[in-house]
Amino acid sequence: MLKIFKYSFFDLIRGKWSLIYFGFFFISSMSLLYISGDVAKVIISLMNIILLLNPLIATIFGVMYFYNSREFSELLLAQPIKRRDIFLGQYLGLSVSLSISFILGLLIPFAIFGIFSTNQVTNAVTLLFVGTILTLIFSAIAFYIALRNENKIKGFGTAIFLWLFFAVIYDGIFLLLLMTFNEYPLEKFALVSMIFNPIDLSRILILLNLDISALMGYTGAVFNQFFGNMLGISISIFVLLIWIVTPIFFFLRSLKKKDF
Amino acid sequence: MKYFFLFLFLIIFSAFSFSQLEVCNTCSIKSIKQAIKIADTGATILVKKGIYIEDSIIIKKPLTLKGIGKPVIDGKKKGYVIEVNSENVTIDGFVIKNVGVSYTKDYAAVHLYKSNNFKLLNNRLETVFFGFLIEKSDGGIVKNNIVSSNAQHEYNSGNGIHLWHCDSVEINGNECFGLRDGIYFEFVTNTLIHKNTSHNNLRYGLHFMFSNNNEYHHNHFQKNGAGVAVMFSKFLKMHHNIFENNWGNAAYGLLLKEIYDAELRNNEFRNNTTAIKAEGSTRVNYSNNNFVENGWAVKITGACYENKFTLNNFVNNSFNLSYNSKINDNSFNSNYWSDYSGYDLDRNGVGDIPFRPVKLFNYVVNQTPESIVLMRSLFIDIINFSEKVSPVFTPDEVKDNTPLMKKNPFQLKLN
Numbered sequence: 001m002l003k004i005f006k007y008s009f010f011d012l013i014r015g016k017w018s019l020i021y022f023g024f025f026f027i028s029s030m031s032l033l034y035i036s037g038d039v040a041k042v043i044i045s046l047m048n049i050i051l052l053l054n055p056l057i058a059t060i061f062g063v064m065y066f067y068n069s070r071e072f073s074e075l076l077l078a079q080p081i082k083r084r085d086i087f088l089g090q091y092l093g094l095s096v097s098l099s100i101s102f103i104l105g106l107l108i109p110f111a112i113f114g115i116f117s118t119n120q121v122t123n124a125v126t127l128l129f130v131g132t133i134l135t136l137i138f139s140a141i142a143f144y145i146a147l148r149n150e151n152k153i154k155g156f157g158t159a160i161f162l163w164l165f166f167a168v169i170y171d172g173i174f175l176l177l178l179m180t181f182n183e184y185p186l187e188k189f190a191l192v193s194m195i196f197n198p199i200d201l202s203r204i205l206i207l208l209n210l211d212i213s214a215l216m217g218y219t220g221a222v223f224n225q226f227f228g229n230m231l232g233i234s235i236s237i238f239v240l241l242i243w244i245v246t247p248i249f250f251f252l253r254s255l256k257k258k259d260f
Numbered sequence: 261m262k263y264f265f266l267f268l269f270l271i272i273f274s275a276f277s278f279s280q281l282e283v284c285n286t287c288s289i290k291s292i293k294q295a296i297k298i299a300d301t302g303a304t305i306l307v308k309k310g311i312y313i314e315d316s317i318i319i320k321k322p323l324t325l326k327g328i329g330k331p332v333i334d335g336k337k338k339g340y341v342i343e344v345n346s347e348n349v350t351i352d353g354f355v356i357k358n359v360g361v362s363y364t365k366d367y368a369a370v371h372l373y374k375s376n377n378f379k380l381l382n383n384r385l386e387t388v389f390f391g392f393l394i395e396k397s398d399g400g401i402v403k404n405n406i407v408s409s410n411a412q413h414e415y416n417s418g419n420g421i422h423l424w425h426c427d428s429v430e431i432n433g434n435e436c437f438g439l440r441d442g443i444y445f446e447f448v449t450n451t452l453i454h455k456n457t458s459h460n461n462l463r464y465g466l467h468f469m470f471s472n473n474n475e476y477h478h479n480h481f482q483k484n485g486a487g488v489a490v491m492f493s494k495f496l497k498m499h500h501n502i503f504e505n506n507w508g509n510a511a512y513g514l515l516l517k518e519i520y521d522a523e524l525r526n527n528e529f530r531n532n533t534t535a536i537k538a539e540g541s542t543r544v545n546y547s548n549n550n551f552v553e554n555g556w557a558v559k560i561t562g563a564c565y566e567n568k569f570t571l572n573n574f575v576n577n578s579f580n581l582s583y584n585s586k587i588n589d590n591s592f593n594s595n596y597w598s599d600y601s602g603y604d605l606d607r608n609g610v611g612d613i614p615f616r617p618v619k620l621f622n623y624v625v626n627q628t629p630e631s632i633v634l635m636r637s638l639f640i641d642i643i644n645f646s647e648k649v650s651p652v653f654t655p656d657e658v659k660d661n662t663p664l665m666k667k668n669p670f671q672l673k674l675n
Binding site: 167171172186190191199 | 553576598624627628630631632633634635636637638639640641642
């Protein structure tokens with residue numbers, strides 16, 4: 001597995017896409033920091049970019065990589081190597097190379113502008129952490145979708161829809177439910193619903209530091225109490241980890257039955 | 261000028277009475293009570309350094325009590341420590357501590373009743389129930405005192421500087437903390453409150469009701485349980501104050517309720533859950549204020565008419581403005597909004613398209629508070645955008661037609 005991981009990792013990290021991905025984050029965070037003197041504002045803008053783009057890029061790349069490396073996978077499958085090792089190696093190669101491009105793209109500008117010596121250091125670290133986790137989650141989901149769909153168009157379609165669902169539609173449905181049942185106490189419901197969407201969960205982890213004043217008001221205090229203490233944060237991180245493990249589990253399960 | 265004459269009068273008065281008494285642990289007069297008993301009208305009593313365990317010290321004639329080397333008066337939690345019922349009384353340089361707690365009486369470290377022209381200077385009041393309780397007394401000064409306590413519950417704690425039915429008092433350079441309300445006024449008029457600090461109080465840093473024609477400037481209010489509340493008052497002026505770090509679902513940087521003809525300028529509101537909440541406030545001018553990183557910068561609820569917001573800076577607030585009705589009679593002009601995304605083609609420093617400070621999400625959060633968890637999500641950005649293009653739920657006429665492109669370069673400095 002390690003060998004395959006190494007192979008696909010170096011293959012990807014030398015490719016132009018990871019360079020473009022790195023360049024995008026590098027340039028956008030550089031220019032944001034350069035234009036706006038206000039670090040808090042930059043963090044908010046970067047948060048919007050990361051919550052939108054990281055899952056999207058991870059999804060598209062995951063699907064694309066899986067389909068493109070099909071011939072290579074078939075070649076490997078003919079060898080006496082475990083199926084699990086081949087595909088896990090490829091998954092890790094992809095997600096780790098994407099994460100590294102992302103982390104470096106953010107880390108270097110942060111270091112240049114000396115953010116780690118300001119009071120925004122927790123926000124910056126949370127941002128890096130959340131971006132990486134989202135990459136891991138969505139490339140796992142993408143691999144699973146690509147495995148289940150032989151048809152490339154269908155695979156791409158499903159993957160994009162899934163991204164759209166978590167990024168936009170989920171929140172819409174959630175808001176609709178909240179407005180419909182606003183006669184009832186909904187704090188617990190809102191808390192639980194947020195856990196089922198990794199993008200929302202990541203957003204809240206960052207918001208807790210940024211918009212703490214607003215979150216202290218009204219029912220916001222409930223969320224602050226939950227996500228603000230160590231237990232809440234541990235639960236959130238644990239849930240995010242489950243979000244990585246679950247698609248990988250399903251991926252491996254259907255991998256066993258798959259007839260290549 | 262008035263105080264100068266008063267001062268001159270006091271000097272002449274005390275010079276003619278020829279009386280100056282000394283109190284210390286080794287002097288012939290060992291207690292303050294005893295000294296007051298034998299002192300002539302207008303006498304000066306010098307209290308030397310030491311600990312005096314006394315309570316219910318009653319002053320019924322004009323006197324000057326001066327502490328030398330911060331003598332301590334320990335009330336042993338029995339009741340009032342000093343009670344004044346006379347004109348021209350000065351209490352200067354004492355440490356007064358351990359005031360009794362009661363559910364029926366307002367025990368205070370210093371209680372003034374019908375005592376005009378008082379001076380309370382340079383005292384430190386510790387573990388008090390009420391600090392200075394001043395009733396029906398006009399023309400006095402409370403200056404450079406530190407009032408503190410360790411209030412745990414609202415029902416068994418008192419206020420730091422409490423004025424009731426007073427006129428023309430000056431409250432200057434005091435610090436109040438750990439109390440129920442830091443500074444509390446009821447029926448107080450023509451009073452100047454400046455350079456005070458009020459922090460970490462259980463309820464309000466400053467709280468006043470039915471108090472007209474007062475001026476508040478260069479004060480600092482922070483980390484109070486419910487911020488600052490001003491109610492049922494007219495003609496008030498508040499400027500150069502700082503309101504910060506008031507957090508909680510009922511905490512307001514400044515709560516305005518039934519305020520008429522007020523002027524709020526050059527204040528700074530920073531990191532509050534709600535910076536200003538206005539309820540039934542009319543003809544209030546807000547200008548040159550800084551609203552920085554608050555949850556809600558301004559919340560306007562019912563019956564607020566003819567308020568004007570001009571030249572304020574709204575910087576990085578989660579919500580700039582919240583409105584609970586569609587009727588609008590307030591104007592917003594020439595403010596700086598950090599969320600403004602318009603352009604300035606003629607380069608006159610004023611944005612060419614109006615800014616709408618009320619977002620749809622604001623309306624949504626008002627309806628269902630739980631939806632606050634969706635803040636800054638992509639979906640919310642999309643619906644905010646569509647609402648911005650064609651307002652349906654948010655009041656159409658609430659807008660700033662001349663938003664500034666750059667921050668109004670006003671910097672707040674205390675002192």
